[in-house]
Ligand SMILES: [Mg+2]
C-alpha cells in the first residue's frame with residue numbers, strides 16, 4: 001500500500017477567495033508547487049481533498065469544478081508538480097440545492113473522502129498525512145489515524161487562535177505547505193534511514209505515478 005499526503009485545496013495550495021467559482025480566481029500560494037514537486041520525488045501519492053459546500057449552496061455549479069481543477073493542475077504542472085488524485089464533497093446540511101443538501105459521510109472532518117481514496121488508490125491511511133488550514137483538516141487526520149498538519153496560510157492563523165483546547169491539536173503546525181512538506185520529509189527520512197531505503201527514495205523518479 002502507498003503512502004499519501006492529502007492536501008486541502010483552498011488556503012493550502014491556492015489562496016482562499018471564498019467559494020472559488022472561476023479558474024481566473026486561482027492563485028498559487030508561493031512554494032506550493034515546489035512542495036508538491038518534492039512530494040512527487042519522494043514518491044508520495046499527492047491527493048487533493050476539498051469541501052466544496054458552494055455547490056450545495058448554489059454558489060458554484062458542479063460542472064465548474066472540473067474546469068477549475070484542470071486549470072489548477074496545469075498551473076502546477078507548469079512547475080513540474082503533479083497531483084495524483086482529487087476528491088471533493090459537494091454537500092452541506094443547510095444548502096439550497098436539494099440534491100446536495102444533506103448530512104453526508106464525506107464532508108471533512110468526516111472520513112468519507114479519505115476512505116474512498118484509500119480504496120481506489122491503495123493508500124495506507126495510517127502512514128499518510130493530511131495538510132490543511134482548518135481544524136476540520138486536522139480532525140480528519142485524527143479520525144483516520146493519519147498525521148495532521150495545520151498550515152498558517154488561508155484561515156490557519158484564525159483557526160489556530162480559535163482552536164478549542166478540548167480537541168486534539170495538530171501533530172505539527174507549519175507556516176505554509178512548503179514548510180509542512182519539509183517537516184514531512186524530515187520526519188520520514190528518519191524512517192527511511194532505519195529501513196535503509198533513503199537513497200532509493202530521495203533520488204525520486206518521474207513519469208511512473210498514477211493518474212487519479
Ligand atoms: Mg482550506
Ligand SMILES: [Zn+2]
Nearest residue numbers: 089104106107
Ligand atoms: Zn459530502
